[in-house]
Structure formats: structure tokens, C-alpha cells
Amino acid sequence: MKNNNKLIVITGASSGFGLEMAKEFAKDGYSLLLLARRVEIIEALDLPNTMCRKVDVTNKEEFEKAVREAEAKFGTTDLMINNAGVMLLGDLSIQNPEEWKKMLDVNVMGVMNGMQIVMNDMKAKKCGTIINVSSIAGVQPFGNHAAYCASKFGVTGLTRVVRGELSPFNVRVLSIMPGAVKTELLDHTTDQSIIDGYNEWKEAVGAVNITANDVAKTIKYAYELPQAVSLREIIITDTKQDA
Ligand code: NDP
Numbered sequence: 001m002k003n004n005n006k007l008i009v010i011t012g013a014s015s016g017f018g019l020e021m022a023k024e025f026a027k028d029g030y031s032l033l034l035l036a037r038r039v040e041i042i043e044a045l046d047l048p049n050t051m052c053r054k055v056d057v058t059n060k061e062e063f064e065k066a067v068r069e070a071e072a073k074f075g076t077t078d079l080m081i082n083n084a085g086v087m088l089l090g091d092l093s094i095q096n097p098e099e100w101k102k103m104l105d106v107n108v109m110g111v112m113n114g115m116q117i118v119m120n121d122m123k124a125k126k127c128g129t130i131i132n133v134s135s136i137a138g139v140q141p142f143g144n145h146a147a148y149c150a151s152k153f154g155v156t157g158l159t160r161v162v163r164g165e166l167s168p169f170n171v172r173v174l175s176i177m178p179g180a181v182k183t184e185l186l187d188h189t190t191d192q193s194i195i196d197g198y199n200e201w202k203e204a205v206g207a208v209n210i211t212a213n214d215v216a217k218t219i220k221y222a223y224e225l226p227q228a229v230s231l232r233e234i235i236i237t238d239t240k241q242d243a
Helices: 016-027 039-045 060-074 097-125 146-169 192-205 212-224
Strands: 007-011 031-036 050-054 077-082 129-133 172-178 233-236
Touching: 007 016, 007 060, 007 097, 016 031, 016 039, 016 212, 031 039, 031 060, 039 050, 050 060, 060 077, 060 097, 077 097, 097 129, 097 146, 129 146, 129 212, 146 172, 172 212, 212 233
Parallel strands: 007 031, 007 077, 031 050, 077 129, 129 172, 172 233
Antiparallel strands: none
16 A cells, blocks of 8 residues: 555545545545545445545535545645536426536536635645546537536536646646446436436447446546646546447
């Protein structure tokens, strides 16, 4: 095990990419703050040097309180991974606007909350990394993804802007854009025919072998490059994903 004592904050750590990241970073001894609403799942991991807090990323006050509490124990945040997200696929002509709002709140406002909570200390220290989990749907269109694309293009755009603003301070701001990977993400879509169509497409092209752990390891790789090296944007998909 490497002897790392830097604080890493991971949002959405109770499932999918976030859960795998928590396990991968813990193996190397990093101090972790794991955040999710289902805090019992992250507590049950029982990882070393880890604080777990029940946080909804759309609530900036409770998000910031958890980060400050972890920083009091472990030191200022060296890596913020804004990973929490929701995907409610739908046909814009009939989709309930509440679903658009939920995606924009969690996927965009939640990410900006996380960035603002750590970026001023990172600027002052002239060190630190923010990694935002966007999506391949944050750089190209997909059917039934209009509102989700709006949120993820938003993440891609705001990450690009802040990357430029923080580069004079030696702070890295990266985004990762994964393609389709099996996690709980699709399960929240309310239109079963869209879920079925998505799964049928993945099976038909054979884009079923990339795992959440592959994505987690890639994020860890990008972080562990020297501070002077910014792997600005990473598009990662199953080799057989055709779009
Ligand atoms: P999961 O559904 O498996 O995990 C999502 C995580 O986000 C959960 O831990 C959930 O925790 C958390 N979360 C959701 N809403 C909130 C909220 N309001 N406050 C705090 N935490 C929240 O999905 P993935 O692991 O696949 O998704 C992770 C990220 O990757 C998302 O941003 C997603 O858009 C993105 N992505 C995923 C792809 C995929 O194919 N899997 C492809 C491209 C991007 P809890 O419910 O306990 O709060």
C-alpha cells in the first residue's frame, strides 16, 4: 500500500463508479470522505481512514458541512470527484418537467456546489484536482437523452471554463465522459420501453464488458499523474460501443 494521506471527496459513493472509486482509492491508503444519501451502504464498506456522510449534493449547506468536517480531521481536500448523478431518459415532447429539473439540479447544480466548496482553498494552496463525471452524452447527442444531454453538456462546458480559470493557480480541472456502463443509473428511468431499448442496443452491439471498476481505475490514473499533467478530458467506452 502506498502511504497517501491526501483527502479525496467522492460524491455518489454508494453505487456504480463512486463505490468502485472508494474501494480503489482506499486500497492505496488515501483519506476519504464518501458522500451519498444512502449512507448505510458506504458505512457498510468499513473502509480505513474514511468518513461517511449522508449528503444530498443539491443541498450546498449540508455538502459543505461534511467537507469541512472531513478537512478538520484529514486536512484540506486534494481531490474532489463530482460523480453523483441521475439519468432519467425520456422523450422531451412528453417527459415530465420534474425529471428535467431533477437532472439539472443533481447533475449541474450538484457539480457546481462541489466545485465551489473546494476551489478557493485549492487556489490559495496552488494545488488540487477536481474531476467532474460528465458523459459521452455531454459531447454528443443520443435519442431520448435531451434533458440528460442538457445536463451533461452543461458539466462539460462548465468544466472547460473553470479549467481555464484555475490553471494559473496550478489546479487541475478534468472531466471524464463514460459511455454505457452497467450500474444502477438506468434503473431510475421511468419509461420501461426506453430502458428495454437501451439494453437491447447494448446487447446487440456487444457493448457489455466495460465495468464500473474500469472507469474508477481510469479516474485514479488521471489523478495520480503529476500535478503538472492535466488529462483534461477522457472519453471512455466499451470498445464495442458504436456511438
Ligand atoms: P449509479 O446510479 O450507480 O450511482 C449514482 C450515485 O449518485 C449513487 O451513489 C447515488 O447515491 C448518487 N446520487 C444520486 N443523486 C444524488 C443526490 N441528489 N445527492 C447525492 N448523491 C446522489 O450511477 P453511475 O455510477 O453510473 O453514475 C455515476 C456518474 O456517472 C453519474 O454522474 C452518471 O451520470 C455518470 N455516467 C454514468 C454512465 C453509465 O453508463 N453508468 C455513463 C456516463 C456517465 P444515493 O442514491 O445513495 O444518494
